[in-house]
Amino acid sequence: xxxxxxxxxxxxxxxxxxAIAEVINSAVKQAKxxxxxxxxxxxxxxxxxxxxxxxxxxxEQTRCKCITGCSGMGxxxxxxxxxxxxxxxxxxxxxxxxxxxxLAKYQELEHSAGVAQQLRETLENFxxxxxxxxxxxxxxxxQPHNFINMxxxxxxxxxxFGAGSCNDGSQQTSIQFGPDxxxxxxxxxxxxxxxxxxxxxxxxxxxxFDEPMFVTEVKDDLILSLDGKPALEVFTEVATALGINxxxxxxxxxxxxxxxxxxxxxxTGEGAMVRHVTGVNIxxxxxxxxxxxxxxxxVSFAYRSHKTxxxxxxxxxxxxxxxxxxxxxxxxxxxxxxxxxxxYGRPNVxxxxxxxxxxxxxxxxxxxxxxxxxxxxxxxxxxxxxxxxLVYL
Numbered sequence: 001x002x003x004x005x006x007x008x009x010x011x012x013x014x015x016x017x018x019a020i021a022e023v024i025n026s027a028v029k030q031a032k033x034x035x036x037x038x039x040x041x042x043x044x045x046x047x048x049x050x051x052x053x054x055x056x057x058x059x060e061q062t063r064c065k066c067i068t069g070c071s072g073m074g075x076x077x078x079x080x081x082x083x084x085x086x087x088x089x090x091x092x093x094x095x096x097x098x099x100x101x102x103l104a105k106y107q108e109l110e111h112s113a114g115v116a117q118q119l120r121e122t123l124e125n126f127x128x129x130x131x132x133x134x135x136x137x138x139x140x141x142x143q144p145h146n147f148i149n150m151x152x153x154x155x156x157x158x159x160x161f162g163a164g165s166c167n168d169g170s171q172q173t174s175i176q177f178g179p180d181x182x183x184x185x186x187x188x189x190x191x192x193x194x195x196x197x198x199x200x201x202x203x204x205x206x207x208x209f210d211e212p213m214f215v216t217e218v219k220d221d222l223i224l225s226l227d228g229k230p231a232l233e234v235f236t237e238v239a240t241a242l243g244i245n246x247x248x249x250x251x252x253x254x255x256x257x258x259x260x261x262x263x264x265x266x267x268t269g270e271g272a273m274v275r276h277v278t279g280v281n282i283x284x285x286x287x288x289x290x291x292x293x294x295x296x297x298x299v300s301f302a303y304r305s306h307k308t309x310x311x312x313x314x315x316x317x318x319x320x321x322x323x324x325x326x327x328x329x330x331x332x333x334x335x336x337x338x339x340x341x342x343x344y345g346r347p348n349v350x351x352x353x354x355x356x357x358x359x360x361x362x363x364x365x366x367x368x369x370x371x372x373x374x375x376x377x378x379x380x381x382x383x384x385x386x387x388x389x390l391v392y393l
Contacts, residue, residue: 005032006031006329007092008090009024009026009027011023024058035094036063037093037100039091040093041091042088044167068179071176072367072368073368074337076089076366081348083340083342093330095192098192099127100191101122105118105187106187115187135188136189138164141185144370148372152378152379161389163366163372164368165366165368197391199323200374206302208301209242209300212259212299212300213234213299214297215295222281223288226299232287235250239253242303255303256302258273262297273382273383276383277289309339310349327360329362330361330362330391331391332364333354333388334388335350335365335386336383338384339386
């Protein structure tokens with residue numbers, strides 16, 4: 001009988017030699033992996049200066065060439081979140097029944113193959129049908145919709161989950177690891193063929209205000225009216241009701257929530273996407289957003305709420321528990337950079353609730369610039385969410 005083993009290591013050390021020694025000891029030695037088939041690693045800005053050395057040390061000490069990972073605003077494991085100061089988390093797997101593929105892509109020259117094209121070719125050559133793909137592209141130089149459009153047309157129909165690789169906001173640079181490369185502002189990923197079962201859920205940070213509305217008039221990229229009233233008038237009324245009297249402040253704090261299924265609109269869990277109000281037009285009384293909006297669509301205003309976020313997380317975890325009561329073999333959690341302590345006012349809320357509900361299992365993740373998740377309606381771009389993927393072997 002094959003016994004799959006997955007280990008996790010965590011370090012708050014800045015020195016690359018010390019940090020890698022710590023995580024390898026926990027993830028490989030203490031976990032008693034007979035061999036390392038794949039490695040996934042996430043790290044914070046403090047490790048940028050010696051990212052190349054981190055990569056070398058992982059190769060040397062695991063003797064595994066299937067390595068990938070990226071930088072994030074913070075990192076997490078079942079031990080908690082690291083969002084202030086140096087942090088590095090590493091997951092190593094001994095999974096004989098799975099076929100892993102680690103990758104990192106970047107556009108070498110202006111006229112060479114783009115990152116999306118390279119990904120398409122690599123994934124289509126990897127396996128004929130339905131790989132599970134953990135994906136972490138740079139947020140600064142790549143548009144997520146370009147990747148989403150590419151994934152939606154792949155012949156082997158991968159199930160894609162991930163987040164935008166970033167840093168703490170101090171510079172527009174991110175780092176991705178591949179088997180034999182360390183890239184800047186590229187795209188990394190880890191694919192698995194042969195996963196017998198996985199479950200995934202999305203949890204929202206935002207709650208809606210009042211009842212949803214119909215989009216009754218649109219011109220170009222402007223929403224002109226909602227339920228027959230000027231959109232800017234409705235926007236101002238909602239902001240005032242929430243105690244926001246400054247228009248610029250309102251565009252920063254008030255968001256639009258779009259249900260994936262307008263016929264049966266749901267604004268919790270994976271059922272909705274939240275987008276910023278990107279501008280207002282006084283002359284036309286319209287508002288604009290990054291999402292493509294059509295007349296007859298359904299929308300609701302939303303705002304960030306730590307209380308409803310915690311409630312929504314509990315509900316999402318319960319849904320996953322009902323789907324499979326067994327303890328997962330391992331899990332990956334892609335969390336929005338605006339969540340965690342920044343949302344709740346206290347640390348480790350998400351990681352503690354995950355353990356309380358689903359049990360103790362190897363878990364790592366990072367705080368990213370956006371989230372993507374494969375849902376029944378297709379691959380979706382999320383913001384202000386947490387995306388949890390559980391793998392059962």
